[in-house]
Structures are given as structure tokens and as C-alpha cells.
Amino acid sequence: MTLDGTDAYTGLAGLPPLVRRALDAARSRSFPYSCRPEQGRLLQLLAGGVGGPGGRIGETGTGMGVGLAWLASGARDGVRLVSVEREPERARAAAGVFHDRPETAVVHGEWQDIAAYGPFDLLVLDGGGQGKVPGDPAADVERLLVPGGTVVVDDFTPSGRWPPRFGGDVDRARLHWLEHPALRAVEVRLAPDLCAVVGTRRL
Numbered sequence: 001m002t003l004d005g006t007d008a009y010t011g012l013a014g015l016p017p018l019v020r021r022a023l024d025a026a027r028s029r030s031f032p033y034s035c036r037p038e039q040g041r042l043l044q045l046l047a048g049g050v051g052g053p054g055g056r057i058g059e060t061g062t063g064m065g066v067g068l069a070w071l072a073s074g075a076r077d078g079v080r081l082v083s084v085e086r087e088p089e090r091a092r093a094a095a096g097v098f099h100d101r102p103e104t105a106v107v108h109g110e111w112q113d114i115a116a117y118g119p120f121d122l123l124v125l126d127g128g129g130q131g132k133v134p135g136d137p138a139a140d141v142e143r144l145l146v147p148g149g150t151v152v153v154d155d156f157t158p159s160g161r162w163p164p165r166f167g168g169d170v171d172r173a174r175l176h177w178l179e180h181p182a183l184r185a186v187e188v189r190l191a192p193d194l195c196a197v198v199g200t201r202r203l
């Protein structure tokens with residue numbers, strides 16, 4: 001989880017208007033866990049690669065909608081976006097950010113509910129389904145992605161050794177994604193202290 005994500009935008013110019021709107025919602029509710037701008041730019045770029053109309057983008061863990069705003073800012077016309085958030089007040093506030101964007105929906109629920117809106121061309125796992133927390137299984141990308149579809153799992157810390165380690169232990173969650181038999185996956189360095197795993201489902 002990105003602890004200082006919302007604060008990381010302080011003083012940044014040139015943000016997409018929808019991202020600024022989501023940041024206003026995050027700041028007004030003192031929500032600190034938004035994705036960092038480096039991650040947001042990755043999401044915007046990947047969203048632009050989803051063909052529309054009919055393309056589908058999904059996200060688990062909406063927060064206040066900053067990541068979803070980056071996705072929506074990059075998506076082509078006709079692409080549908082849906083994000084699932086378990087906290088009802090966050091889901092309601094984030095839905096308000098996208099009130100005039102009918103192609104973008106925020107759903108209140110558990111992350112597994114995202115399956116009802118797939119399979120996806122692009123799926124961002126940011127609140128559930130990452131496989132990082134004991135008892136929270138990793139999302140089944142063979143079910144949730146179309147063949148060739150892309151999954152993004154962020155908020156990893158660059159390790160510089162193999163197998164990757166975090167907090168002194170082998171980072172099992174990162175290995176799960178990097179070695180997933182249904183994916184071609186790579187680690188993408190976004191900042192000296194931040195990386196994401198991006199994988200595409202094998203055809």
C-alpha cells in the first residue's frame with residue numbers, strides 16, 4: 001500500500017483534470033493511499049493500449065479514484081472501466097468523482113466482485129487479489145483476463161537480487177506474479193523506491 005501516494009502529487013503540474021478531481025476528493029477526506037504519480041502514468045499509458053469500443057478495464061481497490069482517473073484519462077472512446085471498493089463511504093465518494101463519466105463505474109463490494117464485469121483487457125490489482133496478504137488469494141488471471149490481456153500489480157519495493165526480497169524474506173507475492181505460468185511478466189521500475197509487476201496472459 002502506498003502510504004504517501006496522495007501527498008506525492010503536491011506541487012505537480014500538468015495532471016489530467018480527472019486526476020485532479022480525484023485528488024481533491026482524496027485530500028478533502030484525508031485519504032493518503034492514492035497511487036503515486038509514477039504508477040498513475042503507467043496506468044494511463046497501459047489504458048491507451050486497450051482497444052475500443054468493447055475494451056474492458058478493471059481495478060480492485062478504488063480508494064478515492066486516483067488510479068481509476070489515470071486509467072480513464074488514458075482510455076480510448078468506447079472502453080468500459082469498473083473498479084471495486086469495499087469501504088462504502090469511499091465507494092460513494094469515488095463514484096462522485098466520475099459522475100459525468102458514464103463509461104466509468106465504481107462498485108461497492110469485495111474485490112472478487114470484479115469477476116462479474118470481466119474478462120478484462122487490463123486489470124489493476126490495488127486492493128485485494130494481489131496475493132500479498134495472508135488469507136487473501138491472488139486473483140485468477142486465467143479467468144479474469146482475455147488472452148493477451150494485461151495485469152498490473154503495484155507497490156513493490158525494488159530488490160536488486162534474485163529471488164526478490166522484502167523485509168528480509170523472499171517476496172512470495174512478487175514471485176507468484178513473475179513466475180506465473182499463464183503470464184509473461186516483468187518488473188517495471190517506476191522510481192528508486194517503487195516498482196510494479198506487469199504481465200500479459202499468454203495466448
Ligand SMILES: C[S@@+](CC[C@H](N)C(=O)[O-])C[C@H]1O[C@@H](n2cnc3c(N)ncnc32)[C@H](O)[C@@H]1O
Pocket residue numbers: 001002033034035060061062063064065066067068084085086087090109110111112126127128
Ligand atoms: C491502495 S488503496 C487504492 C488506491 C487507488 N487504487 C488509487 O490508485 O488511488 C486500496 C483500497 O483498496 C480497498 N480494499 C482493500 N481490500 C479490499 C477488498 N478485499 N475488496 C475491495 N476493496 C478493498 C481499500 O479500502 C482501499 O480503499
